[in-house]
Amino acid sequence: MPSTVRATQASYVVLPENVTDKPSVFSFLIERFPQIEPQVWRARILDGKVHWQDGALIELDTPFRPRARVYYYREVEAEAVIPFDEEVLYRDGQIIIAFKPHFLALHPSGNVINECLVNRLRIKNGIETIVPAHRLDRATAGLVLLCLYPEHRQQYHELFKHGEIRKEYQALAKLTPELLEQHRTGELTLPVHWTVKNRMVKGEPSFTMKVVEGEANTHSEITLIEMRGEIGVFKLSPITGRTHQLRVHMQSLGMSILNDRCYPVLQPKSADDYERPLKLLAKRLKFKDPVTGIEFDIECDGLNDGLDDVES
Template sequence: MPNSSNYTADHLQSSSQTPNAAIAAQPSYIVLPRANELAGKQYHTALEFLIDHFKQIDPSVWQQRINDGKVHWQNGELITAESAYQATAKVYYYREVLAETKVPFAEQVLYQDNDTIIVYKPHFLPVTPGGNYVNECLVHRLRIATQIDTVAPAHRLDKDTAGVMLMTLNPQTRHAYHQLFLDDKITKDYQAIAKLTPTLLSEFADNTCMLPIHWTVKNRIVAANPSFTMQVVEGEANSHSEISLVAVKNGFGLFELSPITGKTHQLRVHMQSLGMPILHDRFYPVLLPKGPDNFDKPLQLLAKRLRFTDPISAIEQDFQCQSLNF
C-alpha cells in the first residue's frame, strides 16, 4: 500500500516523537482594542485584558510571563502587572508550550532571489506557529537557515500537506506576490492517492473503463462542526476543482488535481465527495480523535507544482518537487 512521498524516506530522521518544552523564538503580538470594540467591557491594565482574552491560558501563566520579562510593548518596554491599558497599542509576548513535538522531516529550498524563496514543505510541518507548535514551523526554520527575519508565506498550505510553497523575503514587494493569488495568476497542481470506489474497481476489473478519468467538481463548501473542518451543503457553488485519475495499482488510484478556487481543505473535501477520501486523511470522511501525528502515515496529498510569472522580474517561474511514491 502506498503510504509516503519520496521525501518522507529521503528526509526521515527519526520515527519517534519526542516532546520538548519550547518558547517561541519570534514574538507574537495582539493589538489592544478600542473602547467601541470591547462590547462594554473595561480594562484598567494590559494584564487584565490578556487574562480575559486568552481564557484558555491560566491567569497565573500570564502573571509569570510578566514577572519573567516576556511581555512588552512595541518599543521594547516591559509590561508590568500595573501597566495601564492602552487602546490600539501592540502587546508582544512569546508563545510557550509544555511539549513541542519535533517534526523529523526536512524542508528543501528549490530557489531563492532577493524577493522570494521557493521551498518544498514536508508533511506534518506547519507553515506558521500554531497550537503546540511554536518553533517547529516552516517560517522559523527558514529564518534560521537564511538569516532573514522577514521570511513570510505568500499563501497557505495545510500542516498535513506537503509540497511546493512560495515564500516572500522583501516586505516592500510582498504585496505583489499576494496579489498573484488574489488575481488567480498562480497555477497549482497537486497529486493525491486514494482507495478507488467499488464501482471503479469493478469497471477496471471488467476492462470497461480507460485512463485517464476526469471529474469537474463544483459545490458549496462551508465550515462544519468543529469549525476547523469543512462540509458540502446545498446552494450556489463556491468551490471548483478539476480532478483526474491517471494511474491504478492494488486498488488505489493516483490522482492529479487542480484547484480552481482556494477554499480551506477544498481538495480533501472534493475527493471525499467523489467517494474517494485521500489516503491517511484524519479529518475526512470521519474526524479521528485528536492524538499525536503518525509519521509513518502522512496524508497522501502533495502540492507538486507551482507556476507563475514573477511580478517583479517578469520571469516565467515553474517549480516542481518529487511525486508521491505510487
C-alpha cells in the same frame, strides 16, 4: 507546574490608540487575550518575557502607550519535534519557494510555536518577517510560496485570489469498484477526468468541511492519470481554495485520499503516525512574479505508491 516550551521568535501586539480605560500594559493584555489566565501574563512579565520594541522590559505597572508595540513569547506545555526537514528550492530578494514535509505546520497556531515551516525559515535565514503567501494544511506536503517581507505579501496573495497562479496537486486513492471493473474488462481508458463543483460549509467539528445543497462555492479539476493495482494516481487542480477542498472533492467521488483521518469519517484524535502520511502533495506552482517579472514553473518529486503505508 508542567514544563513549557517557549517560542524562539517573539510575537507582538500594537496597543490601540482608542483605548483609554486601561492604565497599564498588563491590564490591556489580560483583556486582549482572555484565553490566557492573568497569572500567566503576570509570570511572563516578572520573568522578563514581555518588552517594548527597543527591548526595554515591561513591568506590571508600566503605563499603556497608544500605538506602541508590545513583544511577548508564546508558550505551550509541550511541542512535538517533527522529524522531517523542509527544503528551500528557490530564494531571491522577495520570496522563498520551499518544500514543506507532511506533519509540519505552516505557521504558529494553537500548540504549535516553533515546529512550523515559517519559524524554521525565519531562524535559518535570519529574517523574522517571513510570512506565507497562501495556506497549506499541516497534513499536506508540498510547495509553499513565502514572502520575505510583509510589504510584498499582498502582491503575491493577489495571485492566488485572482487565479493568476497555477497549482497542481498529486493524490493517491483507492479506486472505486466501478473503475476497477472497467479496468478489468478493458473499458477504462486513461486519463479519466472529473469536474467537481459543489457548495462546502463548515462541518462538525468546525475544522472539518461538508457538502450541502446550494450554489457552488468550490471548483476542482481532478484527473486519474495512472493506476497502480487498486490505487489511482490523481492530478488535482483547485480552481477555488476552500479549506480541505481537494480532500472533500475526492471523497465526493467515492475515492477518499489514502490515510485521510478526516474524510469520509473523522478518526479519533491520536499521536501522529509518521509512517502513514496523508497521500496529498502540492506538487507544482506556476506563476509570473509580480515584483520581478520572472516566470516560475517549479515541481517537486511525486508521492510513492502508497501501498506500504496505508491505514488498514
